[in-house]
Amino acid sequence: MDVSTAGRNRQLKLTEDGQKAYKTTSLLWMNAQSEMEQAIGKDRLEEFLKTAKEIEELTS
Secondary structure, three states, X not given: OEEEEOOEEEEOOOOHHHHHHHXXXXXXXXXXXXXXXXXXXXXXXXXXXXXXXXXXXXXX
């Protein structure tokens, strides 16, 4: 996994337990996003994510 900030690269390697956790949480996250899209629709979900990103940028 590469983490890039301001033109710098840093190589990270997950442990076996970390890889398992990453796979599990990735599946859970994809399922949650799918459920949200089904519940409120794609357009509203995209607008929500855009607004959340704007709020994050204001607070960082």
